Amino acid sequence: MTEHSLWRFARALHRAINEHQFDDLAAMIDDNVEWAVYGPIDMFPFLGARHGKTAVLDVCRQIADNVRVHRYERESIILGEESASTMMRYSLTALDTNRPISLRLAQFAQFRAGRLVSMRVVVDTFDLVEQALGRAIHLPKIA
Amino acid sequence: MTEHSLWRFARALHRAINEHQFDDLAAMIDDNVEWAVYGPIDMFPFLGARHGKTAVLDVCRQIADNVRVHRYERESIILGEESASTMMRYSLTALDTNRPISLRLAQFAQFRAGRLVSMRVVVDTFDLVEQALGRAIHLPKIA
Numbered sequence: 223m224t225e226h227s228l229w230r231f232a233r234a235l236h237r238a239i240n241e242h243q244f245d246d247l248a249a250m251i252d253d254n255v256e257w258a259v260y261g262p263i264d265m266f267p268f269l270g271a272r273h274g275k276t277a278v279l280d281v282c283r284q285i286a287d288n289v290r291v292h293r294y295e296r297e298s299i300i301l302g303e304e305s306a307s308t309m310m311r312y313s314l315t316a317l318d319t320n321r322p323i324s325l326r327l328a329q330f331a332q333f334r335a336g337r338l339v340s341m342r343v344v345v346d347t348f349d350l351v352e353q354a355l356g357r358a359i360h361l362p363k364i365a
Numbered sequence: 366m367t368e369h370s371l372w373r374f375a376r377a378l379h380r381a382i383n384e385h386q387f388d389d390l391a392a393m394i395d396d397n398v399e400w401a402v403y404g405p406i407d408m409f410p411f412l413g414a415r416h417g418k419t420a421v422l423d424v425c426r427q428i429a430d431n432v433r434v435h436r437y438e439r440e441s442i443i444l445g446e447e448s449a450s451t452m453m454r455y456s457l458t459a460l461d462t463n464r465p466i467s468l469r470l471a472q473f474a475q476f477r478a479g480r481l482v483s484m485r486v487v488v489d490t491f492d493l494v495e496q497a498l499g500r501a502i503h504l505p506k507i508a
Binding site for chain 2: 260261262264265266267288297298300301302305306307309316318319326327328330332342344345346347348349350351354355359361362363364
C-alpha cells in the first residue's frame with residue numbers, strides 16, 4: 223500500500239511555506255491545477271482562485287512571504303482514493319505585522335497520478351480578518 | 366449496499382430547516398452528538414458549539430427560524446465508511462431581513478450506527494457577515 227498523496231503534498235506545502243523550498247511542491251502540482259482559497263482578496267491578495275501550475279506556485283510563494291506556520295493540527299480527515307479532505311487548525315504569524323493568527327480551515331484536494339489537480343479551501347474568514355486587523359469588528363445581533 | 370448515512374441526514378436536515386419537520390432529524394442524531402459551526406456567535410447566536418441531542422435539535426430549530434434554503438450544490442464530496450465531508454454552496458434567505466445570502470461552507474460529519482455523532486462546519490464567515498449586514502466592510506490591504 224503506497225502512501226496517500228495527501229501526506230506527500232502536505233509535507234511539500236509546509237516545506238514551501240516555512241523553508242521557501244518549492245521543488246517538492248512543484249513536482250506534485252499538475253500543469254492544469256484548479257486552486258481556490260475563498261476569502262476577501264482585497265485584504266489578502268494571495269487568496270482567491272488560480273489556474274495552472276505557474277499561477278499556483280506563484281501564489282504559494284506569496285503565502286510563504288506573508289505567513290510563517292508554527293503548528294497545525296488536523297481535526298478531521300477523510301481520504302478518498304485520489305482525494306482527501308481535512309479540517310485543520312493552524313497557528314501562524316503574519317509576517318508584516320508579526321501578529322499571531324489562529325486559523326481554522328477546510329481543504330478538499332483531488333489528485334491524479336500523484337499530482338494535485340484541484341484544491342478548494344474554505345476559511346473561517348471573519349475570524350481571520352479580525353485577527354489580522356488586531357481588533358474586533360462590531361456586529362449587530364441579527365437573530 | 367445500503368445508502369450512506371450522509372444522504373439520509375441531508376434530507377432530514379433540509380426537511381427540518383425548510384418544512385419545520387424535525388422527526389426524521391431527531392431520529393438520526395445520537396444522544397451524545399458533538400456539533401460545532403464556527404463563526405461569530407455575537408451576530409448569529411445559532412452558530413457555535415452544542416453538545417447532546419436536545420441542544421442540537423434546539424439549534425436546528427433556531428436555524429430554521431432564521432433562514433430558508435432555496436438551493437444547494439455540493440461542490441466536493443468525500444465519503445468514508447461512517448464519515449462524510451462536503452463542500453457546499455447554499456442559496457438562502459435571511460428571514461428577518463429578507464436578504465438573499467449565498468454561502469459557502471465545508472462540513473465534516475461522523476456517524477455511528479446510522480446516527481450523527483459529530484458535525485463540524487467551517488463557513489466563509491466574512492462573506493456571510495457582509496451579506497447579512499447588506500454592506501461591505503472596509504478592509505486595508507495587508508500584503
